[in-house]
Amino acid sequence: MNTNDLDPMLTVGEVGEKRLIRDHIRPLAQKTGRTNSIWDDCATISAGVDNITITTDKIPEDLVAWKYGLMDSVALGRYLVEVNASDICSMGCQPKYLLVNVALPRNFSASEFIKIYSGISKRCRELGISIVGGDTKFASSLSLVGIAVGYGASGNFHRYTAGPSELVFVTGKVGDLVQRSALLSITNGILESLMKILNDRSTIQ
CATH class of the missing domain: 1.20.5 (Single alpha-helices involved in coiled-coils or other helix-helix interfaces)
Known part of the structure; x- marks a missing residue:
């Protein structure tokens, strides 16, 4: 489907995530090469014996659990690690590296920011993941994005190959x-x- 086929009055929320990926993102990505990973939480790249698996995930700015105190700042940092590491694990690979991109308002509490990052650091140590880089800058609202890299002999668990009788964990x-x-x-x-x-x-x- 061409972008011209979309009503210019439609919002991305009205179109829906799956339709955006199926009808627009995947066809555009297809022009650059391999596209099967578009359907998965991770991209898997063959690298000899092992496969390199890469994913990126973010914490919603309006995460209700954090907004209303069900999750403190340390737990928020741990959560960022977990949502990225779990994607790598879902492909049958071992998460090894993490890049952390943080954007936050200038009036954001420095103490709470340190707590977020301490949660990230502690959870990475527990999972054997090394923080290897990232980006930190000021913005109008808090944004936490992780990029995780893993590897393993598997990396062959794909949504597009899933079928009846297979197990879901x-x-x-x-x-x-x-x-x-x-x-x-x-x-x-x-x-x-x-x-x-x-x-x-x-x-x-």
Whole structure:
């Protein structure tokens, strides 16, 4: 599908992530060579005996768990490592290196920033991952992006080759954090509405 086929009034949210990848990103990437990895969480590059596996993932700026205190700054840093390392592991490879890209407002707490990075550092040490670079700069909002590199003899677990009778593995309680975050978000919304009503009444009096 050509980009001209899209209604210029459509937003990316209305088009959807999967359609963007299928109809636009993959065809454009196809012009540069190999494209099967576009469907996966990682790109796998053959390098002799082992395969090099590369991924990138970011933490949403409005992550509810962090916004409402279910996750502190140290845990946020650990989470950045885990979302990237898990992608490498999902391809049957071992995560070995991490690059960390951080953008944050000038008024962001220096202490909280150090806590985020200490969480990143500690989780990397636990998983045997080396931080080998990255980028840090000021921006209008907090942004945490990781780029992980791994290697192994596998790297052959692909979404496009998955089929019936194959096993799917998950860790932890699926949906637990989403449910807690949703409940907290609703509760917080109710409290904000009540506070607004009380403030409005106070102003009128």
